[in-house]
């Protein structure tokens with residue numbers, strides 16, 4: 470898969486420039502068909518043998534539908550969309566990771582509904598790093614209390630932080646947001662050494678995020694093409 474190799478090359482180059490290990494790649498499925506995801510998972514297994522392909526979904530129900538279609542137990546599923554309280558129970562069983570935990574009410578709900586036979590649910594605290602009133606995510610000052618609540622739940626595993634910075638056209642402003650996330654992440658790790666994941670960077674800015682220490686990048690468009698069209702239709 471040509472697009473996958475391009476993305477992996479971009480990740481490797483950025484990591485080499487930053488002098489950091491390459492971050493994990495989360496393939497963001499959005500509305501792409503199950504066949505496209507199956508194809509990508511196969512290509513990922515070839516490109517990164519021994520690693521579990523990670524798939525990101527914005528909605529709980531879409532993930533469940535897709536899981537039923539794919540019937541591939543060897544995938545890792547991440548929720549990256551806003552989680553409504555009434556979907557917490559479903560999310561706790563449908564996903565391996567929830568990247569969008571941003572308020573105390575979700576902590577107990579996810580913990581209570583994590584199926585007993587599954588390992589603890591991996592969670593990231595979503596941070597509203599640009600203080601956009603319209604955005605989901607907690608304020609930086611709320612991270613400590615949320616982290617303590619998560620750490621007190623044996624059915625949850627606190628793995629780190631996630632952010633979707635404002636899409637500033639100016640790359641320096643975006644990079645500054647990633648840099649602030651890195652500072653928050655470093656502070657979290659001091660207290661919770663098991664936290665190993667800083668999820669930031671998408672198709673358009675993964676290099677900037679990696680330069681600031683992203684350990685997981687979430688990529689949709691650069692892997693699958695623009696939504697609703699094929700990738701090749703965008704190429705000259």
Ligand SMILES: *Cc1c(COP(=O)(O)O)cnc(C)c1O
Pocket residue numbers: 497499527549550633671672673687688689690691
């Ligand atoms: C859609 C989405 C992505 C991927 O964005 P692309 O620009 O298509 O790579 C990453 N993170 C979140 C939270 C998303 O909703």
